[in-house]
Structures are given as structure tokens and as C-alpha cells.
Amino acid sequence: MLDRPTTREGWAARAAALAIEGRAFIGGAYVAALDGASFAKVSPIDGKVFAHVADCGEADIDRAVKAARAAFDSGVWRDADPQRKKAVLLRFAALIRENIDEIALLETLDVGKVISNAFAVDVPFCADCIQYYAELADKLYDEVAPVGVHDVAMVRKEPLGVIGAIVPWNYPLIIAAWKIGPALVAGNSVVLKPAEQSPLASLLLGRLAKQAGLPDGVLNIVPGFGEKAGKPLALHPDVDMIAFTGSTEVGKLMMVYAGQSNMKRVALECGGKSPHVVMPDADLDAAAEAIAWGIYYNQGETCHAGSRVLAHESIRAALVEKIAAVQQAQIPLGHPFDAAAQLGAVVEEKQMRRVLDYIAIGVKEGARVAHGGKRAMAETGGFYVEPTILDGARNDMRVAQEEIFGPVVVVVPFETEAEAVRLANDTIYGLAAAVWTRDMNAAHRLTRAIRAGTVWVNTYDRSSLTTPFGGFKQSGFGRDRSPHAIDKYMDFKTIWTSYR
Ligand code: NAD
Secondary structure (H helix, E strand, O other), X not given: OOOOOOOHHHHHHHHHHOOOOOOEEEOOEEEOOOOXXXXXXXXOOOOEEEEEEEOXXXXXXXXXXXXXXXXXXHOOOOOOOHHHHHHHHHHHHHHHXXXXXXXXXXXXXXXXXXXXXXXXXXXXXXXHHHHHHHHHOOOOOOEEEOOOOOEEEEEEEEEOOEEEEEOOOOOHHHHHHXXXXXXXXXXXXXXXXXXXXXXXXXXXXXXXXXXXXOOOOOEXXXXXXXXXXXXXXXXXXXXXXXXXXXXXXXXXXXXXXXXXXXXOEEEEEOOOOOEEEEOOOOOHHHHHHHHHHHHHHHHHOOOOOOOEEEXXXXXXXXXXXXXXXXXXXXXXXXXXXXXXXXXXXXXXXXXXXXXXXXXXXXXXXXXXXXXXXXXXXXHHOOOEEOOEEEEOOOOOOHHHHOOOOOOEEEEEEEOOHHHHHHHHHOOOEEOEEEEEOOOHHHHHHHHHHOOOOEEEEOOOOOOOOOOOEOOEEOOEEOOEOOOHHHHOOEEEEEEEEXXX
């Protein structure tokens, strides 16, 4: 094993020496797109091409779905003993941990997140998730319903069949694991379509799953673009369910595709515009620290980033100053390979331009740039945006309503608790929220009144595999994480026997 680099140059040398696999993983083998097409993968770190990836389309998706269906119908995984499923998935998790250097490096090259976070969070959380579901393999029971003495009514849960998992680029490994873990432990086969911006670490999972003993065809990974590869997967008549994470706009298309094809199930984890409600009695230092980390971690490219701060007018100015100070002291922007950096590159040039456009829109609408606001580190050729605060916004502004998905927090003042609740819920989204107050009565009132899948009190972004995660309203439906996530990959079957 090579020593882990400690410098930017060391990581760059390691990256240059990587043998990167960009082909699809179908039926247990890496294969080029059937028509030979590929696309160049640019790293947001420096704007340079560092890999070529199979540009898959309908024929490749069909090939992957057929492999997944054949594996499912053969029963090789579906009917495997729970202990065997557990052993294979535990080995898979262990192999992810053993290969952390290569996986973390690919994740950083692909999406620009700082490598220290890829090591501390993305790769271990991916492995932990696979392990969590592995350990549930022999702990899931079916039911016997309470019916008359001459009947036995068993309610059995059965896997759905072929699951299409379509995932975004912000936490490529973690979100893929949130789908793969529960879908596989339930006995399904999976076709994973990573985002075009982030295919490489996911593709490596194929090799590790095979090495762990997962039978060929049970996990297939097909890279490509949304319209060209994602759409045929979602329209495929032999896919039983689409587990989607991504934007609300594309999430709605999944429902259309399901209706246009075979009425496949759909589970959607979509966007957010999650509010912090900061009451006048809040611990402002604690709130500022959590707000800064909640919006600047991962460049703000987090579905539940606390991107909207609803601040009581009496503490707003002090809070804004403290958020900026926390960012400067704790969350420096820097090259993703630098050990000190906590905020790296935005995923691609288009996204950087979008974030900068939103800052300009906010200013035009009347908000004030209180911190940051510009492109940074342009000399690297990469795509970096300064951590930004837009103060004095109104909740009806576009920057307070639309998901920016970058390191930009919007601050909106309020005067009364009732107004705070109204503003918090005045959004199409309902993924997460936080309430900051020392008054437990107010905390209970607010957590009940705010419509969101997770509401934190005096903290932010605390999470665990043991708690369900997902949204209300147009943030989607269905939940990832926790044992509840398994249910959506299964169907109930009633088996009724009468006897005398
Ligand atoms: P996106 O919706 O553009 O893409 C998501 C995935 O869908 C990608 O794999 C993409 O290739 C695919 N896709 C795009 N168009 C498609 C089409 N017509 N048919 C089929 N597939 C298609 O989202 P993104 O830009 O990759 O990710 C950012 C979004 O993801 C944000 O809105 C963010 O909030 C959301 N997100 C949500 C959660 C959550 O758990 N709720 C987690 C992470 C990200």
C-alpha cells in the first residue's frame, strides 16, 4: 500500500498515476458503450480533462436491465440465505474501506469536494451504509395476520425485481449506497445510473461488489447523461421501480415516465430550500456555527443545506457577522487537495455560472452581499465561488425561493413567531429545517408547525443511518436510511391457508 500523500503535489502525482475505469459495469464485467461512444470528464479542480467515460444510451440500459432481470429470475441473489447476503454485503463494505484512497481521490477529481471530506465522510459513510443494511439481512421478519383459528394468513415481503437507481453528483457514493444497500438486502437486482458529473467512484463499486461475491448481474452501473441514459432506464418496461435523487424538476419527470411505461414505483428525494428559524433568544454563536457549516460544507451542494436563514430582526445583523466570522475561521476555501481547505470547487463550470448568476439576481432584487459574492481561484482553471451571504432578502425573492445549490445563504428578517412559521413554510420544498431558541415551548410549537422531513432543534445536519431521511411537499416522497427504507424495495404478498 502506498503512503497517503499529504500535499497538493503528492495528490496530483497520485491522480496522474491512476488507471481510471470509465466503462459501464454490466453483468459482472466492464464494457464499452455498444456504439463505442464516450465523453471527456473534466475535473472542476482545474478545468482539465482527466478521464473518458462510456456515454451509454438506450441499448446499454437495455443490456443492463436484461442482466439484472436474468440475475433476479435465476434466484441466485434473491433466494440466497440471509446469512450469505449479510456476508457478501459486509465484505463489500470492507472492500470499500480498504480502497478508500483510490475512491476518495476519484470522488474529489470528479466533483471537486475537498479530499479530507471525501476521506472523513463520503467513503466511510458509503461503507457504513452498506454495512448497516448487511447487518439487517437476518433480522427482518415477515408477519402472520390475526385471522380466525381455521386460517393462517401470512404477510410476506418480497423483493420488487429490477430497481433503477438514478442519483445526483453532490454525494455520489453516499446517495448510491442509500439506494443499493436496502435494495440489495431486500433481494433485488439494481441498475445504477450515476450523474454524468460523477461516474468514476461509483463505477469502481462494481469491481468491489464482484470481488465481495455479489453474483454477476445483481449490480450494474451504467454511466451517461440524463436524457440519453437516465430516461430510457426510467421508461424501461422491465424496471420495477425507480429510486431517484436529484432535482424536483427531473423528479417530476420520473412520475411521467412511470405513467408512460409500466406504472413502475417511484421514490423521489428532491430539492430543498431549508430554513433556519433563529428566534431572538437563540444562542447566536451556536446558531452561526451551524448555519455556516450547514451552507458551506460541500460548497453548499447539499440537498438539505440550510440555505435560507429566517432571523429575528433584533439579532439579524449580529448573526450575519458571526456567520461570516465562522466561515473565515473554520471553513476556508481552498484547493481540494490542500489539507487545510474545507470548501472546494463547485461541480462544473455551468454550475459555477449558475451560482454567480443567482448572486447577481439577488442583488438586482434588492438583497445585499454581506460576505463573498465572487468567483475565486480562477488562476487554477477550476470552478470556485466565494462563500457568500445575501442579507436583507425577502422571502418572495427568487434567491429565497429557488434552490441555488452553491455556497450562498440568504437571510430574511421576521418580527413574530407566526410570521416565522409562515415564511418557513412559504416554499414548494419541505426537506429540512432548524429552530434556534432556548424556549422549549417555542421549540415544540415550531417543530410541529414547520412542514419538513427533518426539523432540528438547536443543531443542524446531525444525522444517522438509523433515522429516515427525505422530504415533504416537492422535496419528494419515500425515505432513505433506517429500516423503513427497505420497505419501498419490497412488496407485500398475502398467503392465505385454511385448515380444518
Ligand atoms: P438532476 O435532477 O439534474 O440529475 C439527477 C440525476 O438525474 C442525474 O443522474 C441525471 O443524469 C439524471 N437525469 C437528468 N435528466 C434526466 C431525465 N430527463 N431522465 C432521467 N434521468 C435524468 O440533479 P443534479 O443536478 O444531479 O443534483 C442536484 C439536485 O439533487 C438538487 O436539486 C438537490 O437538492 C437534489 N438532491 C436531493 C437529495 C435528497 O435526498 N433530497 C440529495 C442530494 C441531491
